[in-house]
Amino acid sequence: MTQLHFNDSTYQCEANETVLDALARQGVAIPFSCRNGVCQTCMMQSADANVPSAAQNGLKSTLQAQNYFLACVCHPSEDMTVSLADNTDRLLSATVTAIRQLNDEVKCVGLDCPMLQDYRAGQFINLYRDSGIARSYSLASVPTDSYLRLHVRRLPDGRVSNWIHDELKVGDSVQISAPVGSCFYLPNAPQQPLLLIGTGSGLAPLMGIVRDALDQQHAGDIYLYHGSHDAAGLYLVDELREMAAHCSNFHYIPCISGADVPVQYQAGRALDVALAAHPNLAGWRVFLCGNPNMVKTARKKAYLAKAAMNDIYADAFLVAGVA
Ligand SMILES: Cc1cc2nc3c(=O)[nH]c(=O)nc-3n(C[C@H](O)[C@H](O)[C@H](O)COP(=O)(O)OP(=O)(O)OC[C@H]3O[C@@H](n4cnc5c(N)ncnc54)[C@H](O)[C@@H]3O)c2cc1C
Ligand code: FES
Structure with missing residues (x-):
């Protein structure tokens, strides 16, 4: 067990607890969202340089150097004196x-x-x-x-x-906050085929990535598979069809996993439809966004289909209460 010194009080942190969980258990509310070290809303600062390195993954080096850390993934190895990150100059x-x-x-x-x-x-x-x-x-x-x-x-x-x-x-x-995350397009391989798979509002980052790739004259094929249980769960269908009609290398495939599949939609889950059409992803860049279970399965399946690990970009939309 270690001790956390916070705001002139001392709190116990059990061996298997994170700083966030230990403080919450003892009535101290720290802002959080994903609880998985992704979103950075739970950022805190240590008075000493005794922060476990795993708790600083994804933070800018300037923040790491100032002992900032993510409370939701911080398992202290020794006593820590911590404070809430001062966001005022960063928001x-x-x-x-x-x-x-x-x-x-x-x-x-x-x-x-x-x-x-x-x-x-x-x-x-x-x-x-x-x-x-x-x-x-x-x-x-x-x-x-x-x-x-x-x-x-x-x-x-x-x-x-x-x-x-x-x-x-x-x-x-x-x-x-300032934008964070590494799920975005880089124009370093303009001929590379791109495969984008998303469910629900997972379309948001994929829409940005497709538009960015097209704006940057990406020449390889770009396939976007957007999935939902029924047609009402999809959106921007007309805009995306219009984009596909104007850009010969952009292909948009709306997928429906439920029983009622109107014409011009593909039947099946977006991930299954995409992998059936592209069983060999060697040399592809893959973007996966939305439901965390879909993203986790898709990452595994893309790797098994020979996509290189560092060519797979993913944003799982982790939800606080469910993480
Ligand atoms: C990197 C990233 C990017 C994201 N991008 C998007 C995006 O572009 N669009 C988007 O819509 N979302 C996105 N999300 C998800 C988003 O951040 C929120 O998690 C989502 O909007 C839900 O927040 P909320 O406050 O409405 O729900 P919350 O209040 O956090 O609750 C979420 C759900 O959990 C349930 N719940 C709450 N507490 C408990 C509990 N104790 N036990 C069981 N269930 C509980 C609630 O009933 C609710 O259904 C993203 C998440 C991440 C991590
Ligand atoms: S990074 Fe800790 S709650 Fe998201």
Whole structure:
């Protein structure tokens, strides 16, 4: 057992506990979202350089050097004196410029953030409902767009997604983090075929990545498989069909796993349909986004289909209560 010194009090941390869990168990609420070391909302700082290196994975080297760490994946090896990360100079103000219903469950939220010029389509930001609660949303826009675009799916009883759907309106000011994540397009191999597979609002980063690749004159084939249980769960179908009609190397395949499959849709789960059409992924770059179980299975199957591990990019939309 180790001790955590936080805000002039001392808390016990059991051997199998993370800093986040130990503090939460003893009534100290630290903001968190994914609980998997992905979103960075639970960032804290240690007064000493005794941070386990696993708790700093994915943080910028400047943050690592200042002993910042992710509380949800930090298993202390010795006593630590910790504080909440001071986000005040890192959060960015944004204004809601547009809200559009994409289907029954998904809204597109447009955010104007003049301080944010430099990002990669497909990265994600953390959107703060207030100082204690934030959630990650992927960027469906490309940097040349006039505003950031998010696709937010409403989850039953979800605290942030329901607030976005029911309360957020054009003109509101919100706080967001700088974009993070490595699921984005790089123009280093313009002939390489790209395979993108997503479910639900997993289309958000994939939409950004496809647009970015096309903007950067990607010459290889780009296949986008978007899956849902029924046709109502898909969205931007007409826009994507239109894009495919105009770009000969872009192929869009909407997939339906339920029984009722209208014409012009493929029957089956997006992952199964994609792998049946492309059983050999040697030399391909693969992007997987959305439901965490789909992403985990797809990563394994893509690797077994001979995609190189470092050619597989993934964003699992981990949900706080379910992680
Ligand atoms: C890298 C990344 C990118 C993401 N990108 C997107 C995106 O582009 N679009 C998008 O829509 N989402 C995205 N997400 C998911 C998003 O961050 C949120 O997790 C999602 O919107 C739900 O947040 P919420 O506050 O509405 O739900 P929460 O309040 O966190 O609850 C989530 C669900 O868990 C249930 N729940 C809550 N607590 C418990 C509990 N204790 N036990 C059991 N169940 C519980 C709730 O009923 C609800 O259904 C992304 C996640 C990650 C990690
Ligand atoms: S990184 Fe800790 S909650 Fe997401």
